[in-house]
Amino acid sequence: MSLLEVEDLEVYYETEEGPAQAVDGVSFTLEEGENLGIVGESGCGKTTLAKSIIGILPDAGYVNNGEIRFQGDDLTQMTDRQRRRLKWEEISMIAQSAMNSLDPVYTIREQIVEAIETHRPGTGRVESTEIVTEMFELVGLDPDRADDYPHQFSGGMRQRAMIAMSLALEPSLILADEPTTALDVIMQDQILKRISQIQDEIRSSMLVITHDVSVVAETCDRVLVMYAGKVAEEGPVEEIFNKPYHPYTIGLKRAFPNIRQPDQDLLSIEGYPPELIDPPTGCRFAERCPMATDRCREEEPEAHQMNELRTYCHYAEDIDTELRPYADSAETWSETEAAQKAQQAGGD
Numbered sequence: 148m149s150l151l152e153v154e155d156l157e158v159y160y161e162t163e164e165g166p167a168q169a170v171d172g173v174s175f176t177l178e179e180g181e182n183l184g185i186v187g188e189s190g191c192g193k194t195t196l197a198k199s200i201i202g203i204l205p206d207a208g209y210v211n212n213g214e215i216r217f218q219g220d221d222l223t224q225m226t227d228r229q230r231r232r233l234k235w236e237e238i239s240m241i242a243q244s245a246m247n248s249l250d251p252v253y254t255i256r257e258q259i260v261e262a263i264e265t266h267r268p269g270t271g272r273v274e275s276t277e278i279v280t281e282m283f284e285l286v287g288l289d290p291d292r293a294d295d296y297p298h299q300f301s302g303g304m305r306q307r308a309m310i311a312m313s314l315a316l317e318p319s320l321i322l323a324d325e326p327t328t329a330l331d332v333i334m335q336d337q338i339l340k341r342i343s344q345i346q347d348e349i350r351s352s353m354l355v356i357t358h359d360v361s362v363v364a365e366t367c368d369r370v371l372v373m374y375a376g377k378v379a380e381e382g383p384v385e386e387i388f389n390k391p392y393h394p395y396t397i398g399l400k401r402a403f404p405n406i407r408q409p410d411q412d413l414l415s416i417e418g419y420p421p422e423l424i425d426p427p428t429g430c431r432f433a434e435r436c437p438m439a440t441d442r443c444r445e446e447e448p449e450a451h452q453m454n455e456l457r458t459y460c461h462y463a464e465d466i467d468t469e470l471r472p473y474a475d476s477a478e479t480w481s482e483t484e485a486a487q488k489a490q491q492a493g494g495d
């Protein structure tokens with residue numbers, strides 16, 4: 148049994164114009180001790196997916212269909228009480244902004260001790276205080292500052308305190324939603340290394356949600372690429388970065404600096420993801436894909452198994468056999484250059 152099995156999950160938001168299909172038919176599994184990165188541009192449903200797992204969707208959000216099985220039990224069928232019991236102890240979340248997750252009226256120590264005492268009622272005050280000290284040291288904070296209020300901490304310290312709190316109960320699953328975006332690059336690196344070390348010690352699994360491909364390369368075993376609420380491609384991190392098949396993954400990869408090829412031109416994928424209230428039929432990426440055909444605009448792609456990758460593109464096999472040089476070229480992704488080239492070709 149996998150630690151987490153998400154099957155055909157649909158999470159919608161009620162809006163005045165109708166339901167926004169933020170997560171639409173997403174399936175994946177996460178094994179014990181494994182780290183899975185969820186990547187994709189802003190608005191593709193990453194945070195919604197995490198919130199539905201930990202059970203903190205806003206009022207407008209609801210699970211329309213599908214299952215989220217954690218250690219075999221379907222979270223979508225649990226009562227609020229059952230889910231509250233799992234929170235922090237079994238599943239914890241490092242949120243995008245620590246300021247929104249820490250309570251401003253309690254000291255950091257009070258908040259961590261409260262979480263420990265709620266979930267482990269037998270724990271005495273001395274023991275919980277020891278855990279706080281230990282967690283502060285682990286994340287590189289001075290334990291003497293545990294009696295400060297969140298506003299007395301800098302942004303980076305708050306993020307560390309949030310991480311200390313998320314790890315204090317040694318959860319089986321950590322959901323890290325852009326855990327380091329608010330921090331500078333050096334701090335980001337330190338914190339990511341720290342999380343990985345702690346995670347190795349307590350043997351938990353992690354879902355790392357980010358738009359930053361380099362964060363995933365550093366921390367994850369596997370990657371799920373999401374586009375407009377759907378899975379575009381999924382598989383081992385090495386394969387996703389070295390030989391992806393989905394044009395969206397190829398474009399996304401080229402939009403970030405590559406440590407191995409620092410001189411490579413960065414490209415930006417022209418256009419924006421589609422509206423999720425009335426999403427297009429066919430492949431959701433078709434409108435921005437330089438290789439799209441009428442079939443892509445009409446027919447939704449099924450999963451293709453390409454080596455160890457699960458790729459939702461009609462032309463995954465053609466990418467492998469003939470289209471890869473075209474898909475890999477920065478020119479392909481530049482509308483103006485491609486248009487100029489087409490024009491030149493027409494004029495010859």
Ligand SMILES: Nc1ncnc2c1ncn2[C@@H]1O[C@H](COP(=O)(O)OP(=O)(O)OP(=O)(O)O)[C@@H](O)[C@H]1O
Nearest residue numbers: 160167169188189190191192193194195205207423
């Ligand atoms: N409370 C809400 N009500 C209505 N629509 C929402 C709500 N929250 C999110 N959405 C919509 O759901 C879609 C997915 O949003 P989500 O925040 O999950 O994406 P994301 O990939 O995590 O983006 P980001 O990286 O910016 O956080 C977006 O189109 C967003 O506008």
